[in-house]
Amino acid sequence: MPLSPGPVLVLGATSAIARSVALALAAKGCSLVLAGRDEPELERIKSDLEIRCGVSVSHLVFDAEDETSHKAFWAQAEVDHGPFKGVVLAFGYLGDQQRAQEDWGEARSVLERNFVSAASILHVVAQSMETRGEGWIVVLSSVAGDRGRMSNYVYGSAKGGLTIFLQGLRSRLQKAGVHVMTVKPGPVDTAMTFGMDRLPLLADPQTVGKAIVAGLAQGKDVLYVPTPWRLIMFVLRSVPEKIFKKTSL
Amino acid sequence: MLPEKQAVKDLAALGGWGRYPLADTRAVRPERARGLTPVGEHCLARGLGRAYGDAALLSGGTLVLTERLNRFLAFDPESGVVRAEAGVTLKDLLEALVPRGWFVPVTPGTKNCTLGGCLAADVHGKNHHREGTFSNHVPEFEIVLADGSRQTARRGDDLFWATAGGMGLTGLASELTLQMTPVETAFMRVRHTRSKDLDRTIELLTDPGHDARYTVAWIDCLAGGRNLGRGIFMAGEHALRSEVSLRVANPLSVPFRRQKPFPMDLPGWALNPTTIKAFNLVYDWAKGRRTEFVCDYDQFFYPLDGIQGWNRMYGKRGFLQYQYVLPTATAREGTRLVLERLSQAKKASFLAVLKRFGPQGEGWLSFPTEGLTLALDIPFSDGLLTFLDELDDIVLSHGGRLYMAKDARMKPAVLRSGYPRLGDFCEFKKSIDPEGRFDSDMARRLGLCH
Numbered sequence A: 001m002p003l004s005p006g007p008v009l010v011l012g013a014t015s016a017i018a019r020s021v022a023l024a025l026a027a028k029g030c031s032l033v034l035a036g037r038d039e040p041e042l043e044r045i046k047s048d049l050e051i052r053c054g055v056s057v058s059h060l061v062f063d064a065e066d067e068t069s070h071k072a073f074w075a076q077a078e079v080d081h082g083p084f085k086g087v088v089l090a091f092g093y094l095g096d097q098q099r100a101q102e103d104w105g106e107a108r109s110v111l112e113r114n115f116v117s118a119a120s121i122l123h124v125v126a127q128s129m130e131t132r133g134e135g136w137i138v139v140l141s142s143v144a145g146d147r148g149r150m151s152n153y154v155y156g157s158a159k160g161g162l163t164i165f166l167q168g169l170r171s172r173l174q175k176a177g178v179h180v181m182t183v184k185p186g187p188v189d190t191a192m193t194f195g196m197d198r199l200p201l202l203a204d205p206q207t208v209g210k211a212i213v214a215g216l217a218q219g220k221d222v223l224y225v226p227t228p229w230r231l232i233m234f235v236l237r238s239v240p241e242k243i244f245k246k247t248s249l
Numbered sequence B: 001m002l003p004e005k006q007a008v009k010d011l012a013a014l015g016g017w018g019r020y021p022l023a024d025t026r027a028v029r030p031e032r033a034r035g036l037t038p039v040g041e042h043c044l045a046r047g048l049g050r051a052y053g054d055a056a057l058l059s060g061g062t063l064v065l066t067e068r069l070n071r072f073l074a075f076d077p078e079s080g081v082v083r084a085e086a087g088v089t090l091k092d093l094l095e096a097l098v099p100r101g102w103f104v105p106v107t108p109g110t111k112n113c114t115l116g117g118c119l120a121a122d123v124h125g126k127n128h129h130r131e132g133t134f135s136n137h138v139p140e141f142e143i144v145l146a147d148g149s150r151q152t153a154r155r156g157d158d159l160f161w162a163t164a165g166g167m168g169l170t171g172l173a174s175e176l177t178l179q180m181t182p183v184e185t186a187f188m189r190v191r192h193t194r195s196k197d198l199d200r201t202i203e204l205l206t207d208p209g210h211d212a213r214y215t216v217a218w219i220d221c222l223a224g225g226r227n228l229g230r231g232i233f234m235a236g237e238h239a240l241r242s243e244v245s246l247r248v249a250n251p252l253s254v255p256f257r258r259q260k261p262f263p264m265d266l267p268g269w270a271l272n273p274t275t276i277k278a279f280n281l282v283y284d285w286a287k288g289r290r291t292e293f294v295c296d297y298d299q300f301f302y303p304l305d306g307i308q309g310w311n312r313m314y315g316k317r318g319f320l321q322y323q324y325v326l327p328t329a330t331a332r333e334g335t336r337l338v339l340e341r342l343s344q345a346k347k348a349s350f351l352a353v354l355k356r357f358g359p360q361g362e363g364w365l366s367f368p369t370e371g372l373t374l375a376l377d378i379p380f381s382d383g384l385l386t387f388l389d390e391l392d393d394i395v396l397s398h399g400g401r402l403y404m405a406k407d408a409r410m411k412p413a414v415l416r417s418g419y420p421r422l423g424d425f426c427e428f429k430k431s432i433d434p435e436g437r438f439d440s441d442m443a444r445r446l447g448l449c450h
Helices: A016-027 A039-053 A067-081 A097-102 A104-132 A153-174 A205-217 A228-238 B090-100 B115-120 B158-163 B198-206 B273-289 B297-301 B310-314 B328-345 B384-397 B412-418 B422-432 B441-446
Strands: A008-011 A032-036 A057-061 A086-089 A136-140 A179-185 A222-225 B009-015 B022-028 B043-046 B062-065 B072-076 B081-085 B140-144 B150-154 B172-179 B187-195 B214-219 B231-238 B292-296 B319-327 B352-357 B371-379
Touching: A008 A016, A016 A032, A016 A039, A016 A086, A016 A205, A032 A039, A032 A067, A039 A057, A039 B072, A039 B090, A057 A067, A067 A104, A086 A104, A097 A104, A097 A153, A104 A136, A104 A153, A136 A153, A136 A205, A153 A179, A179 A205, A179 A228, A205 A222, A222 A228, B043 B172, B072 B090, B081 B090, B090 B115, B115 B172, B140 B158, B150 B158, B158 B422, B187 B198, B187 B273, B187 B297, B198 B214, B198 B231, B198 B328, B198 B352, B231 B273, B292 B297, B319 B328, B319 B384, B328 B371, B328 B384, B384 B412, B412 B441
Parallel strands: A008 A032, A008 A086, A032 A057, A086 A136, A136 A179, A179 A222, B022 B062, B043 B062
Antiparallel strands: B009 B022, B072 B081, B081 B172, B140 B150, B140 B172, B187 B231, B187 B292, B214 B231, B214 B352, B319 B371, B352 B371
């Protein structure tokens, strides 16, 4: 699928992965609209992308957690900057598994920010793109959503829900000529993971950003980055539950 | 908005680029501009860790890694003035701005260094005799001080001249403004001239008839006797459009080269006088063969950047860099003595580079002063530290000083006699950082404001 130069909306644009995806898209000549909560930071990323890549970039304040605002946000963004050729959904919240087990507030927050908020904005975007009959959507899910593990099943279940939501959405929008790509990164070297020990195959954000844009151009449905995670998760999913439950993964 | 969570990472046996000495330390890595703030009792900014010795190490303290604070903030294509966060590298600048006709005003031998690091070491390049140090092209910068406040430093402020060359001890540089240099192409017009001995090498470096914007001489420091100080003088100018082959469709673009990683740590004996002699023969043949040619800027400025982690060539024990400057009046005599000692002691240096410095800048601890500077890479071996102490005596008795960004071993007295404005620096540091929050292993070793 060739990348058309039309504007791309990046939701959750201040994360390290979002920034590297934006950079890789800008390097291909896409103009960008960055959306997130942290306005001063959005302004910095905007000028960075403009100077590095010579593309036009705008920014908008967007609160993923405020689902009631999503419909109006999208409508206004389409009027001011659209119609969008593509949407990248990059917001998420790792949270703390231990805390989530003790404190329902934390667990709920992880579930809402990774699944409910994402589904809410996708609900709006999907309707609009379906009517228009063109566009693409890239969503950052996680390898954590491929199998529940005791060390992060709250986050994993939210991402797993998101993955299944996207499977259905892909099938639905495919009929309208809209492409949906699910990205499942392994651990990435960001603020989320800095200082954690023994992370296998830790990927740097630049590599992930480039791989996502390359996967999109190839029209991939599901993209594991780095690639070995496809095999690792296949093996992990194949372990029978009787055995898996005894591990402390 | 919640303040950014500062996760802390333990870094065991961290080194500088020379991999000597090593230190156990911790690090934070802010991802957003406002996350740049002093942490803990003692801290220090670290960019890409290209200082050779212990300048960016802090045992038991916290390093603030600036690599993720790398946003371009403003660029004026008319004037070539750029503003960026301190973690932006020279490589970033070159990739973004050379295609628009702007080159970095001053560059060391690697482009893998951050703007913050360039300011802290007040780096110089092959054009020092004409354009001075890095800070000479910085109209202003912003810095986070020990109390967490942000201040803009302009030329003329004490804060500016204490920070330029101040090795990170005044604070955490956050944003810099830099005046870039206009170029017509990404290419260099280069002239190589063989020199038979030291007198000829110095003549080539100082004679206006041979001068160019960028000059440097490679020295074969295994040569002794009549041939002492022989080498190759290299002079470069930014090539004009008319000087680049018409086959080059876009003269402002450089072909992308994949970096080749250096495959392993070589064993300690791999670099010895015999192998270095062989290298020197080949290098001399290869460089002296071509006298006038055009090459791209990577080939001229950054030959070593093509090999990722080339420092592994020196093995696990690492290596020491040694760089001094001597005033014009004593430079010839002093350099002759140093080269004689090197040649006698068979302490072969893989890279020996002689260069002329122009007038001294205003940075209080900035290294370059008018005269000649010699830089050496020497593989670590037993007896090397004593040997370098002897070289220090030669340098000091000829009125010279050593470069802190390359140093891992000089004694406090050597620093004191080389840098007369050290007292002003420490007095000023005390006024803005009374608790000595910004610190480094180098500062502790040298008794710098301790």
